[in-house]
Amino acid sequence: MTVVPLPDVPCVRVRLIYTPETGQVAGSRFYLSYSGSAPTGANCTTLAGDVASAWNSHLASLVNESWTLVEVDVLDIATDSGFSGQWTGSDGGTRSGVVVPQQVATNVEFDIARRYRGGKPRMFFPPGVIADESSNAEWSNSYVTAVNSGFVAFFAAISALSIGSMGTLAPVNLSYYKGFTNITNSSGRERAVPTYRATALHDNITGVSTKPMMGSQRRRRASTTP
16 A cells, blocks of 8 residues: 655644534544644644634634534644644534535635646535525625635634644645556556655645535535544
């Protein structure tokens, strides 16, 4: 099995884990670079709690009351033996209104300076409510603006944290693949398999561009893991 490459700068992976009203499990993830020393397990736990607080302050108002943030998991991925830490709790969304199907997602795209062909960095965030729709397929301009503002404030709050000796925290995207390798299977057919980079390439996230078109995460309807 191919080993997943390490990032080109020290980073932690942050997972946000939710339960919608049906009791299934959904998740989102993002990455933070750090300029200082590798975090201890206690540092990761502290960061996880601070991320949960920032979520409550800046993103909970964008999420329907039927959704609950139940865990934040922080893992140091700068090495293959980094520490981890978790926050667990029950922080519900505060947006009232008629709930939309749980497989609907808000597609939050992250802006980076590098230009290339292919998919762009993004997060599939829990959805708004029926009143946030401008049609059956798109979010309203006001909801899109609110999500953009909420994520800018969320990342600003995290970037302002001081956790142990981790130094400056910054939201980044990690690019793990470049190009494809054609693999011939047992039937003789070829398929293109993405090729891992030697090290994962980071790009600083410079802004947020939430997509008006509703996203879809069909596996949310039956998922038991994020």
